[in-house]
Amino acid sequence: xxxxxxxxxxxxxxxxxxxxxxxxxxxxxxxxxxxxxxxxxxxxxxxxxxxxxxxxxxxxxxxxxxxxxxxxxxxxxxxxxxxxxxxxxxxxxxxxxxxxxxxxxxxxxxxxxxxxxxxxxxxxxxxxxxxxxxxxxxxxxxxxxxxxxxxxxxxxxxxxxxxxxxxxxxxxxxxxxxxxxxxxxxxxxxxxxxxxxxxxxxxxxxxxxxxxxxxxxxxxxxxxxxxxxxxxxxxxxxxxxxxxxxxxxxxxxxxxxxxxxxxxxxxxxxxxxxxxxxxxxxxxxxxxxxxxxxxxxxxxxxxxxxxxxxxxxxxxxxxxxxxxxxxxxxxxxxxxxxxxxxxxxxxxxxxxxxxxxxxxxxxxxxxxxxxxxxxxxxxxxxxxxxxxxxxxxxxxxxxxxxxxxxxxxxxxxxxxxxxxxxxxxxxx
Amino acid sequence: xxxxxxxxxxxxxxxxxxxxxxxxxxxxxxxxxxxxxxxxxxxxxxxxxxxxxxxxxxxxxxxxxxxxxxxxxxxxxxxxxxxxxxxxxxxxxxxxxxxxxxxxxxxxxxxxxxxxxxxxxxxxxxxxxxxxxxxxxxxxxxxxxxxxxxxxxxxxxxxxxxxxxxxxxxxxx
Numbered sequence: 323x324x325x326x327x328x329x330x331x332x333x334x335x336x337x338x339x340x341x342x343x344x345x346x347x348x349x350x351x352x353x354x355x356x357x358x359x360x361x362x363x364x365x366x367x368x369x370x371x372x373x374x375x376x377x378x379x380x381x382x383x384x385x386x387x388x389x390x391x392x393x394x395x396x397x398x399x400x401x402x403x404x405x406x407x408x409x410x411x412x413x414x415x416x417x418x419x420x421x422x423x424x425x426x427x428x429x430x431x432x433x434x435x436x437x438x439x440x441x442x443x444x445x446x447x448x449x450x451x452x453x454x455x456x457x458x459x460x461x462x463x464x465x466x467x468x469x470x471x472x473x474x475x476x477x478x479x480x481x482x483x484x485x486x487x488x489x490x491x492x493x494x495x496x497x498x499x500x501x502x503x504x505x506x507x508x509x510x511x512x513x514x515x516x517x518x519x520x521x522x523x524x525x526x527x528x529x530x531x532x533x534x535x536x537x538x539x540x541x542x543x544x545x546x547x548x549x550x551x552x553x554x555x556x557x558x559x560x561x562x563x564x565x566x567x568x569x570x571x572x573x574x575x576x577x578x579x580x581x582x583x584x585x586x587x588x589x590x591x592x593x594x595x596x597x598x599x600x601x602x603x604x605x606x607x608x609x610x611x612x613x614x615x616x617x618x619x620x621x622x623x624x625x626x627x628x629x630x631x632x633x634x635x636x637x638x639x640x641x642x643x644x645x646x647x648x649x650x651x652x653x654x655x656x657x658x659x660x661x662x663x664x665x666x667x668x669x670x671x672x673x674x675x676x677x678x679x680x681x682x683x684x685x686x687x688x689x690x691x692x693x694x695x696x697x698x699x700x701x702x703x704x705x706x707x708x709x710x711x712x713x714x715x716x717x718x719x720x721x722x723x724x725x726x727x728x729x730x731x732x733x734x735x736x737x738x739x740x741x742x743x744x745x746x747x748x749x750x
Numbered sequence: 751x752x753x754x755x756x757x758x759x760x761x762x763x764x765x766x767x768x769x770x771x772x773x774x775x776x777x778x779x780x781x782x783x784x785x786x787x788x789x790x791x792x793x794x795x796x797x798x799x800x801x802x803x804x805x806x807x808x809x810x811x812x813x814x815x816x817x818x819x820x821x822x823x824x825x826x827x828x829x830x831x832x833x834x835x836x837x838x839x840x841x842x843x844x845x846x847x848x849x850x851x852x853x854x855x856x857x858x859x860x861x862x863x864x865x866x867x868x869x870x871x872x873x874x875x876x877x878x879x880x881x882x883x884x885x886x887x888x889x890x891x892x893x894x895x896x897x898x899x900x901x902x903x904x905x906x907x908x909x910x911x912x913x914x915x916x917x918x919x920x921x922x923x
Contacts, residue, residue: 336891574862712812
């Protein structure tokens with residue numbers, strides 16, 4: 323392809339960018355990347371990484387201009403798994419939206435459902451029973467561990483340590499078994515409902531969860547022992563991809579990435595929801611803001627999540643697991659045989675769903691990747707007028723440019739891994 | 751969250767500084783504070799609220815659009831602001847009509863608004879003046895229409911690579 327259109331790869335017509343490779347030379351005014359020793363007229367190489375590439379953690383496409391082995395310029399191109407979930411939600415009654423939003427960020431489904439349910443509960447001014455709040459916390463923290471384990475499995479794989487893929491997924495399997503036991507589904511369980519959770523945990527669930535809690539700390543110790551003394555891993559992560567706290571805040575980055583840069587912002591602590599103020603846990607914070615800190619923060623978060631789950635199981639209150647407001651939540655099955663009123667409520671909820679008074683609400687939870695916010699506009703009908711998810715991956719992806727420009731292409735792969743983007747959440 | 755009085759105080763400060771036309775109104779609903787700004791002045795309002803010495807809301811946590819069909823003006827842009835020191839949120843919103851869907855960009859205040867403004871342009875067709883990279887983000891760049899508008903129908907998209915090569919222009923070139 324000719325380089326008539328100029329140096330900017332985005333100046334190439336949209337459909338022709340698929341053709342992938344362009345070569346240009348470094349112009350007069352352009353300085354080479356710091357540290358490289360390229361000639362002034364050496365070639366710039368523009369290629370596509372992705373969208374179908376195992377190291378992009380989904381279908382992320384990176385338009386990268388390379389200067390030898392160094393990344394000169396990077397543009398993320400997204401939208402390859404855009405399925406219009408937000409549009410589809412406008413056509414569902416409120417309780418049927420939950421399975422849709424769960425499929426956005428497909429590794430942290432409980433958090434998506436939580437953000438949506440919280441927004442709707444706010445619009446309805448609905449109190450969630452204490453037991454339901456605790457059950458939600460337990461499941462969300464299990465989900466956080468499972469998400470971080472999957473991040474560890476796939477990210478360390480990108481560094482070349484393939485064993486971690488099996489180790490991480492082996493342990494994640496235990497959390498999925500727990501989800502299956504409590505809701506019947508391993509992923510996308512639709513366990514959280516507006517007003518509470520779908521069902522109480524079955525007998526034996528608590529014991530199985532405690533077995534998991536007993537096993538995980540030693541497993542995390544093992545992972546740390548392997549990685550923290552691994553010379554290659556340390557060289558690949560320490561002082562690589564450093565982005566300052568101020569830049570992260572300007573970019574709107576939240577979650578482990580922001581905490582690794584040294585800013586102790588965690589919505590569970592700062593603006594507690596769902597009884598998080600009852601639990602004693604720490605917020606891990608990094609100092610340098612490099613890949614190593616990001617790894618350490620996530621590992622430490624898994625430990626804190628285990629502590630939260632243990633406290634929640636110990637203090638699990640008795641009582642209802644979903645609100646007793648029959649206009650919102652389905653009546654218990656056994657009542658349908660004896661109570662006409664229960665039958666009517668059941669019929670109305672299943673056919674039409676509940677109505678929400680007009681208004682707007684934004685609710686945010688701390689997902690494994692940062693602030694997951696849900697914005698819901700109700701127009702008084704049984705279907706939302708607008709559901710928007712502020713997905714942390716979508717906003718955090720903008721920091722990839724800062725992390726990887728001027729670094730080696732191998733470090734770009736590491737940066738994508740440490741960013742932990744979930745493309746289902748980015749594209750929605 | 752600032753309470754209802756706090757919201758009025760913020761609105762009054764903005765009016766004192768930027769003139770009465772900057773603020774259209776305030777809404778306090780379900781413990782959430784919303785300040786409605788006029789579309790032409792929304793950048794000034796946000797810049798003022800971001801840097802106000804006493805109660806700054808320095809972090810933009812979300813920026814999203816909304817279609818209020820059948821209300822007029824139809825389209826809305828919402829800025830969810832956050833103060834990390836006081837753990838408070840404030841929503842600033844602005845409403846524009848379909849025919850004059852222009853809002854100044856806030857990427858100079860928060861570079862992170864870049865992707866989110868592009869998404870609002872993509873989905874609702876609201877133009878952000880002086881945006882550094884004003885392209886579609888989720889839909890293909892040569893796509894026509896803005897799918898999140900409520901008068902945009904669901905379904906009926908041609909699916910690529912389903913023996914319709916001749917109808918979908920230029921995919922094979």
